[in-house]
Amino acid sequence: NAGVTQTPKFRVLKTGQSMTLLCAQDMNHEYMYWYRQDPGMGLRLIHYSVGEGTTAKGEVPDGYNVSRLKKQNFLLGLESAAPSQTSVYFCASSQGGVSQPQHFGDGTRLSIL
């Protein structure tokens, strides 16, 4: 059971560089989410998707873009990385909306120098 798989697990970027984080789920879930987790704060929703081909903004979308071209994949892009984007990024999926339990990936630890 792979569940939700995130790649890469660690990455160090320089300010201004771009990168894409990949999330893949094998549970045929409709909903997918990208969060960031910072010390002393709750999980903050960046973007989410309610199905293939759809995306929507969450609480902190600035500086990020997403795509959901295939149901099983949800990509998070940083076009021009900034030190404020240093964080742990979690992808999650659920069968239904937010009233359903979410299944999380192991996270991507991203440092922007």
Place this chain on the structure above:
Amino acid sequence: GQNIDQPTEMTATEGAIVQINCTYQTSGFNGLFWYQQHAGEAPTFLSYNVLDGLEEKGRFSSFLSRSKGYSYLLLKELQMKDSASYLCAAVDSNYQLIWGAGTKLIIKP
């Protein structure tokens, strides 16, 4: 604004019982989740309460009082592996999930 309050850190002894509290102020309410997160790992689902009362799952129980905006997670017969952060999250009237910062539980032998 919307807010979830839970203690930052708690310490308990192996074999004992601990109660982790969570209070929420949200615009409407459509349920409350508890997740467990070991250090450096992903959050994992523990419980979901939408009606008042206590729900038990083995050593873990979760309680909800909608009138008081209050929930707690009760862990019995504590084991060292229960050392983790416990995240409380409430669903508001717009079906947005509001997350607390988590309670770090330290278990001592």
